[in-house]
Amino acid sequence: xxxxxxxxxxxxxxxxxxxxxxxxxxxxxxxxxxxxxxxxxxxxxxxxxxxxxxxxxxxxxxxxxxxxxxxxxxxxxxxxxxxxxxxxxxxxxxxxxxxxxxxxxxxxxxxxxxxxxxxxxxxxxxxxxxxxxxxxxxxxxxxxxxxxxxxxxxxxxxxxxxxxxxxxxxxxxxxxxxxxxxxxxxxxxxxxxxxxxxxxxxxxxxxxxxxxxxxxxxxxxxxxxxxxxxxxxxxxxxxxxxxxxxxxxxxxxxxxxxxxxxxxxxxxxxxxxxxxxxxxxxxxxxxxxxxxxxxxxxxxxxxxxxxxxxxxxxxxxxxxxxxxxxxxxxxxxxxxxxxxxxxxxxxxxxxxxxxxxxxxxxxxxxxxxxxxxxxxxxxxxxxxxxxxxxxxxxxxxxxxxxxxxxxxxxxxxxxxxxxxxxxxxxxxxxxxxxxxxxxxxxxxxxxxxxxxxxxxxxxxxxxxxxxxxxxxxxxxxxxxxxxxxx
Amino acid sequence: xxxxxxxxxxxxxxxxxxxxxxxxxxxxxxxxxxxxxxxxxxxxxxxxxxxxxxxxxxxxxxxxxxxxxxxxxxxxxxxxxxxxxxxxxxxxxxxxxxxxxxxxxxxxxxxxxxxxxxxxxxxxxxxxxxxxxxxxxxxxxxxxxxxxxxxxxxxxxxxxxxxxxxxxxxxxxxxxxxxxxxxxxxxxxxxxxxxxxxxxxxxxxxxxxxxxxxxxxxxxxxxxxxxxxxxxxxxxxxxxxxxxxxxxxxxxxxxxxxxxxxxxxxxxxxxxxxxxxxxxxxxxxxxxxxxxxxxxxxxxxxxxxxxxxxxxxxxxxxxxxxxxxxxxxxxxxxxxxxxxxxxxxxxxxxxxxxxxxxxxxxxxxxxxxxxxxxxxxxxxxxxxxxxxxxxxxxxxxxxxxxxxxxxxxxxxxxxxxxxxxxxxxxxxxxxxxxxxxxxxxxxxxxxxxxxxxxxxxxxxxxxxxxx
Numbered sequence: 001x002x003x004x005x006x007x008x009x010x011x012x013x014x015x016x017x018x019x020x021x022x023x024x025x026x027x028x029x030x031x032x033x034x035x036x037x038x039x040x041x042x043x044x045x046x047x048x049x050x051x052x053x054x055x056x057x058x059x060x061x062x063x064x065x066x067x068x069x070x071x072x073x074x075x076x077x078x079x080x081x082x083x084x085x086x087x088x089x090x091x092x093x094x095x096x097x098x099x100x101x102x103x104x105x106x107x108x109x110x111x112x113x114x115x116x117x118x119x120x121x122x123x124x125x126x127x128x129x130x131x132x133x134x135x136x137x138x139x140x141x142x143x144x145x146x147x148x149x150x151x152x153x154x155x156x157x158x159x160x161x162x163x164x165x166x167x168x169x170x171x172x173x174x175x176x177x178x179x180x181x182x183x184x185x186x187x188x189x190x191x192x193x194x195x196x197x198x199x200x201x202x203x204x205x206x207x208x209x210x211x212x213x214x215x216x217x218x219x220x221x222x223x224x225x226x227x228x229x230x231x232x233x234x235x236x237x238x239x240x241x242x243x244x245x246x247x248x249x250x251x252x253x254x255x256x257x258x259x260x261x262x263x264x265x266x267x268x269x270x271x272x273x274x275x276x277x278x279x280x281x282x283x284x285x286x287x288x289x290x291x292x293x294x295x296x297x298x299x300x301x302x303x304x305x306x307x308x309x310x311x312x313x314x315x316x317x318x319x320x321x322x323x324x325x326x327x328x329x330x331x332x333x334x335x336x337x338x339x340x341x342x343x344x345x346x347x348x349x350x351x352x353x354x355x356x357x358x359x360x361x362x363x364x365x366x367x368x369x370x371x372x373x374x375x376x377x378x379x380x381x382x383x384x385x386x387x388x389x390x391x392x393x394x395x396x397x398x399x400x401x402x403x404x405x406x407x408x409x410x411x412x413x414x415x416x417x418x419x420x421x422x423x424x425x426x427x428x429x430x431x432x433x434x435x436x437x438x439x440x441x442x443x444x445x446x447x448x449x450x451x452x453x454x455x456x457x458x459x460x461x462x463x464x465x466x467x468x469x470x471x472x473x474x475x476x477x478x479x480x481x482x483x484x485x486x
Numbered sequence: 487x488x489x490x491x492x493x494x495x496x497x498x499x500x501x502x503x504x505x506x507x508x509x510x511x512x513x514x515x516x517x518x519x520x521x522x523x524x525x526x527x528x529x530x531x532x533x534x535x536x537x538x539x540x541x542x543x544x545x546x547x548x549x550x551x552x553x554x555x556x557x558x559x560x561x562x563x564x565x566x567x568x569x570x571x572x573x574x575x576x577x578x579x580x581x582x583x584x585x586x587x588x589x590x591x592x593x594x595x596x597x598x599x600x601x602x603x604x605x606x607x608x609x610x611x612x613x614x615x616x617x618x619x620x621x622x623x624x625x626x627x628x629x630x631x632x633x634x635x636x637x638x639x640x641x642x643x644x645x646x647x648x649x650x651x652x653x654x655x656x657x658x659x660x661x662x663x664x665x666x667x668x669x670x671x672x673x674x675x676x677x678x679x680x681x682x683x684x685x686x687x688x689x690x691x692x693x694x695x696x697x698x699x700x701x702x703x704x705x706x707x708x709x710x711x712x713x714x715x716x717x718x719x720x721x722x723x724x725x726x727x728x729x730x731x732x733x734x735x736x737x738x739x740x741x742x743x744x745x746x747x748x749x750x751x752x753x754x755x756x757x758x759x760x761x762x763x764x765x766x767x768x769x770x771x772x773x774x775x776x777x778x779x780x781x782x783x784x785x786x787x788x789x790x791x792x793x794x795x796x797x798x799x800x801x802x803x804x805x806x807x808x809x810x811x812x813x814x815x816x817x818x819x820x821x822x823x824x825x826x827x828x829x830x831x832x833x834x835x836x837x838x839x840x841x842x843x844x845x846x847x848x849x850x851x852x853x854x855x856x857x858x859x860x861x862x863x864x865x866x867x868x869x870x871x872x873x874x875x876x877x878x879x880x881x882x883x884x885x886x887x888x889x890x891x892x893x894x895x896x897x898x899x900x901x902x903x904x905x906x907x908x909x910x911x912x913x914x915x916x917x918x919x920x921x922x923x924x925x926x927x928x929x930x931x932x933x934x935x936x937x938x939x940x941x942x943x944x945x946x947x948x949x950x951x952x953x
Contacts, residue, residue: 130826134841308732308733309783415537452539480843
């Protein structure tokens with residue numbers, strides 16, 4: 001059933017993925033559970049900790065997680081990540097995604113450096129008391145199918161392609177019997193009345209509210225009337241009127257896609273260029289040539305009041321055009337690959353349908369985030385204008401990391417430590433703010449709270465849906481959350 | 487507002503803790519329960535319960551009794567043992583709750599296994615509640631989950647009254663409204679003032695693909711399920727004429743076979759209803775849907791789509807369930823322990839594009855059909871037909887009833903004007919639908935009692951004639 005959400009190709013990507021989890025804590029195993037259940041290919045748990053009264057680890061975790069899905073293969077390595085980084089850093093290169101849970105800052109930064117250079121996405125997760133933190137670090141992540149919630153339809157009414165024009169011509173609204181008239185798809189209705197409007201308005205689309213209102217009125221006047229001059233019940237005309245707002249939006253390439261098509265880094269295709277960028281280049285060539293400035297036609301239309309035949313025929317006009325455009329793009333792909341000596345076995349049809357939904361996410365590296373020169377001061381200080389913004393939780397987490405560095409433990413682990421640790425943690429907070437030159441105020445309440453506590457995967461793998469960029473903080477006290485780009 | 491009202495609720499819990507302390511003093515020696523708690527088991531939880539902090543609830547007092555209450559007395563009811571239910575059970579059991587009841591009327595299907603992780607292939611066919619309870623009881627030492635393989639509607643007030651908190655992981659709005667109504671019926675008002683000890687908090691979670699929500703309902707105090715009925719979009723039902731004569735989509739073809747062809751052909755015997763979980767039934771529907779689609783040149787009918795349409799399946803994701811269940815369980819913990827101010831009162835979650843949550847305070851509706859004490863006015867001309875009243879009860883976004891039964895008290899006797907759920911009565915009262923309200927003898931200001939699956943109690947309406 002999940003595959004309905006991300007499709008068979010998404011499912012395939014999942015099944016070929018190998019995820020590495022570092023530290024099988026409650027949080028870590030919870031994350032892995034949610035990957036194992038829908039069917040990730042394989043996982044490996046790296047954890048040097050033994051089982052204690054509070055946490056269950058490594059081998060036990062692997063065995064129990066395997067129970068959840070017999071198709072998934074699970075492995076474990078009873079080693080700390082630091083040791084692995086010392087002896088065999090290339091160990092991490094094989095993974096599609098590495099998830100690091102409850103890592104201390106120094107280990108986290110070391111690992112982040114290795115993964116960044118190897119191009120392996122890194123997801124850092126921390127839970128601390130009632131605060132959750134996630135940080136995604138990946139140089140470049142491409143999204144093929146972003147599945148946006150409110151995507152506008154691609155109807156081309158402002159610039160109908162030849163086959164659509166012909167199809168619209170085949171209708172003669174003024175000479176149809178009532179049944180046909182009431183069951184003509186609203187797309188045709190709008191197209192026909194648009195022709196009338198063009199004649200009277202110098203071939204200009206209705207632009208503002210006033211003109212759109214007038215256009216709606218024009219359509220309304222087209223509703224059939226009975227012998228007594230009373231308007232008949234024509235639902236398709238009502239649909240047309242309702243859809244005027246969106247139906248007449250000029251066809252254009254979304255800015256996010258423009259950015260992708262014009263991306264600097266991939267202007268020259270080589271044998272190493274990833275498939276996504278070959279595709280993007282092919283789409284660009286289509287847009288500049290056969291597409292006449294437009295993307296390949298999407299090919300779907302929404303359901304609407306119409307008799308079966310009229311609807312299916314109209315739907316087929318769009319579908320066939322979409323397939324045509326897709327095969328043109330395919331040809332561009334083939335010739336691009338040929339030019340660098342590769343042969344193509346390509347599922348480009350699916351990618352065309354979603355040309356408008358391509359996305360790229362680029363995150364800053366952890367190294368940059370933590371560097372004094374490159375830290376995102378602006379983002380931090382402007383969020384902290386509100387001293388209760390989730391940003392303060394981010395600063396607290398960084399401070400707690402410092403505390404651990406200095407004292408080899410977290411603040412407030414034992415009751416007797418709480419009081420004293422508040423002072424010590426405050427020193428860490430101040431030194432952090434000073435080092436980064438952050439002129440912000442961290443309320444004492446938060447320092448106290450953190451002493452009290454005492455101790456985005458499916459998306460990455462299937463390249464569908466858009467992951468967050470790049471820091472996510474969850475506050476369970478208030479049940480609020482926020483995303484920051486740090 | 488919520489702070490003060492919430493403190494009143496806590497009184498009830500405080501009294502329970504006192505009772506507990508009293509009863510322990512009276513306890514006879516030898517009743518020394520094996521606590522099954524290894525060293526440090528509850529260290530994490532204790533940090534919340536035994537330490538003061540700047541963001542805790544104003545009335546919170548750190549104590550060791552809170553943990554005791556959590557482990558030994560607090561009784562939680564979980565409704566639903568599906569995607570959300572499994573997550574909820576796990577979260578609650580691991581947080582220290584030991585007295586948990588779970589209600590679910592379904593058995594396990596193979597399609598559940600990819601997210602309802604308390605179930606294994608060998609459990610297919612067994613009741614969800616039973617298997618979930620067995621799993622938790624054997625895996626979490628000390629936890630005692632009591633299963634009920636039943637519909638929520640078979641239990642009455644005496645059952646629901648025993649719980650401190652009720653958490654729902656349901657996939658049905660009707661069921662939500664029912665339990666909401668049940669908790670309303672437990673409220674006792676004395677002299678117009680609500681007795682806060684009769685309040686049982688309801689924590690409700692819902693998910694659909696990558697979206698979800700979690701809310702806290704304090705019956706009688708905060709917005710209830712019915713107060714925000716408009717937030718639930720009405721289910722899409724295809725118009726009959728489209729299905730019968732003008733299909734355009736593969737779904738229309740499937741619904742044709744489902745709604746029209748099956749009752750006519752009765753392929754598996756008289757009175758045998760279509761069972762979405764029976765592969766033979768679905769195969770039958772699938773083949774005939776393909777035939778229908780072929781007639782109209784419609785493509786796209788698949789077995790999976792067929793099952794999805796018949797069962798009205800909404801695709802589910804394990805992670806969304808995990809997030810929402812976590813939010814709900816956090817609220818249960820907060821309320822049970824009084825450590826933090828609970829969610830006030832509605833959380834929306836969406837991770838289609840990045841990760842997004844939005845929290846707001848849903849407001850009570852003054853004339854809510856479930857939680858306001860006000861009888862509802864129905865405005866109709868005396869010439870309106872009973873059918874018009876019926877249509878209003880069903881179509882109004884505020885009421886959204888399913889098959890309301892309308893009764894009036896006339897000349898001292900209860901008269902059923904229309905009832906759909908019993909065939910013989912339906913036949914007898916059907917002519918009333920075409921009669922006008924005046925013809926039926928209903929007077930201006932007449933009280934009508936309406937019963938429906940969406941509520942355990944009859945709803946009273948007052949009929950006001952507009953002309």
